[in-house]
Amino acid sequence: MTDDPSRDTVSAVLDHAAASYSDAEALVDGEVRLTYRELRTAVLTAARSLSGMGVRPGDRVALCAPNSAHWVVAALGAVCAGAALVPVNTRFTAGEALDVLRRSAARALVVEGEFLGRDRLAELRALTPDLPPVLVRSPVEWAGADVELPVLSADQLCDVMYTSGTTGRSKGAMSAHRQSLGVARAWASCAGLTPADRYLVVNPFFHTFGYKAGILACLLSGATIVPQPVFDAAGTMRLVERERITVLPGPPTIYQALLEHPGRGASDLSSLRLAVTGAAVVPVALVERMRSELGFSAVLTAYGLTEAVVATMCRPSDSPETVAHTCGAPTAGFELRLGDEDEVLLRGPNVMLGYLDDPEATAAAVDDEGWLHTGDVGRIDERGYLSITDRLKDMYICGGFNVYPAEVEQALARLPGVAESAVVGRPDARLGEVGVAHVVTSDGAGLTEAAVIGFCRERLANYKVPRAVEFHPALPRNAMGKVLKHLLRKENA
Template sequence: MNSGAGGVLPSVGPGEILPFSAARHPDKIALVVGDTCLTYQELDRMSDAVAASLRSRGIGARDVCSLYAQNCWEWIVAYHGILKAGAIVNPVNVMLTGPELAFVLSDCEAEALFFGASQAATVANVLGEMSALELVCQLAGDVGEGIGAVTFTELLTAPIDAAPAGNPAPGPADLCSIGYTSGTTGHPKGAMQSQRSVLLNCALTATMHGRNSDDVVVTALPSAHVYGNVAVNSTFLAGGTVVLMERFDAGEALLLLEGDRATLFEGVPAMYSMMLAHPTFETTDLSNLRASTIGGQTFSPELLDRWQTRAPGPMLELWGMTELSGLGTTHAVHAPPVAGSIGVALPGLEIKIGAIDGTEGGVPTGEHGELLVRGPLVMLGYYGRPDTTAEALTDDGWLRTGDVAYVDETGHYFIVDRLKDMIVTAGYNVYPAEIERVIGAHPDVALVAVGGRPDPVKGEIAVAYVVPAPAAQLLPEDIIEHCRAHLAAYKRPREVVFVDALPTTSSGKLMRRKLADLEVADSDQGVVHAR
């Protein structure tokens, strides 16, 4: 493993990133979380101590270490310590319940578990099932009785030693991380990423976004999510500063963007919508933002236009997957923008549009099909699931993404929707994302999601779930009429449901499969139906 001395770029895996940047910028602030500011040298030394502590407990090459905590500086240190020990990182979504956590830990055969204080109760309820765990460590706060966990402080005070004999450093093709998918059907699957793919995604993202040592990046994306991981580590690779929010709050985000003179904000459409709706948005100075990134789901062009009235830098729309260890496409920061597009393929990544029915060959430019990806960012497969891997990866290495997309004549890609979210109404294919873009452009709409509902006549109908903007006087008929001018009759929602909030993942992505649950809410809670 290269130490980074002499300016030699990391070449094996993400465990080289901190040594590399610490050698170039030892005293520069690398990470800010609340009142805690850590330099590259401090991050490097602390992660070295974590690595030494793991090795002293016999945890190293090919052992899996799970991270189950909200954003915090300890999470970042533990992540890099695990990698430096030669172990495999398993980032876990903090929204998982006890049974879901137990499944993930068992499925990936975890040897160690790092958890946050807020997750302690959940962890305590599953530890009895986890006899294989060699180490249980609470990242912050006092350890509760009965858990038997060590504190993170104990790991940080361990003497730093060299890797013991017989514990070889990983190679580029070796397993680096196991990231579990959201599990929309059945149990989640663990996508295995190589050392090369995780490092390369950070490097290519930094390149496409023009990241540099002067950057100050504000993000509330979960560290356990591939988008959040790349946002942090691509910035570390470039020597910039990451301002990491424990969780997203619109008012706090605007304060940080202005107060820290941020050059980049990384987020999902829901975050931008909430900041746009915040009363301080119009008075917040965002002029230092040289760019913003947005991914995770569709959004209306009006959202982009309103954001750029305060933040003049380009909005870089991107697309990625757990199975790609992060981004697959993005706009380059200095390239002409193409509205509505997710950009172009990252360098070295092949992308094509295949037939939706899975038959061989591609489809013509501009025609809808399934987005297929091949190259060094594609996962090694799903952990312990050869049959599921064979369904996702073709014999010649193409990853079936499950996204409906098309490409234009300039090579820019456009996501239409998830294949599984497509609504078939009276024989017509209807894509929720298209309806969401139209409804999201209404000035009185803060957030919107569209889902399908069974219908005895048409098979399925589209239902729009709308969060009105603050103080808006909005009626269901207003939404229907707005859609009438922009959508063909078969695409229009047949019902509008007003709600206070939409179900989202920890990264802010809409969870369409849970939309129907909103309809059981009582009308006194602000839910209105209209046909």
């Protein structure tokens, strides 16, 4: 696929993939196995079906469903109909989902039947009868209407991706076709995706990573999309073995689960070649185990956010030390620099167009010179490689010294028996704030609070050492694996 801007639309990329990869498998989901030619036919049928429902160019189509072949066809169908795709987080409550539907002014809603024990359509209808036209995607089949589909432009709105809303009201980040494809193309290039790759997409499709670095990256490279609706270590290993998966990106927690699963030794994971991770602190020890025990020949780290998708990324040729300690160099045309308090700032052609109908939030996020203020704290080495040290909002001040929890969490990852940890600040009358380590232990580990604190004292300056330790069976996380630290702070308030 060339970088010709006139071809920078999803419909053009789909046409190119169908012509170039034709009979190669594009999408595998259980019994559903579609070639690239068949995928294009299914997508155009869906697009005509939506057009027949009254969806017009510039409208928005909301999609609430788990990772599946249905999601891929519906999403691409909406975009090829000229609409902007609005993925809805399947973890949202009915109230949160309804808020997104109303604020996005969705012209149509495509929704799965029951998923994870919930009937989302019934929940929405219980709140209000005022819903957009609804197409329940399963088991109803698309019925293509005899309509002509619009010609798309590279600058046309492609999607509105709502932020997770974990610390406030979610915001809809807008991207044009050229932007969504630009970051997907850069990711596919850095990862070295080829038509020989089979890509298990565990990251939710409603998130930018699953959709753009997943579906769109595969369309651009000819790789096979293999969706998994919910991560399950045993199920993932079965899929890897049966489908000979080569690419398995995800948050650090999924690799930890695979490493700790008792059935790993009996599974054939030899096809795996590439892991790309991020979304949380990536302990050096985990990277080492992914290489030596899971057999990945390449483990890369990357950095991105809804407003920019993938901004930096390691390359397969980078040394293990670089991968372990950085999240790579800028990609997808991004410029990178540090602002006040070492905040990471990004600028480039793929920074979002803005937040939908929210000029104040847009102005707060993107300054007059076009720099996106990420809220992340980082450092940049002499090669231009970025390391994220923490979130500005996660930093706390103990006795006048800044403490970045990520540094403490890296130390705790080296303590035998610690499966994962999250450190937050707690108000303290004498020091202002002190650290509290929230720890999940490995099975059979007999760790105590004194042992954890003693381990930290040997490796960290005194002001960085947690003053308390709380043990949990699991840490609260969002769908992308990010620890919900605001919930832990509430516990310690």
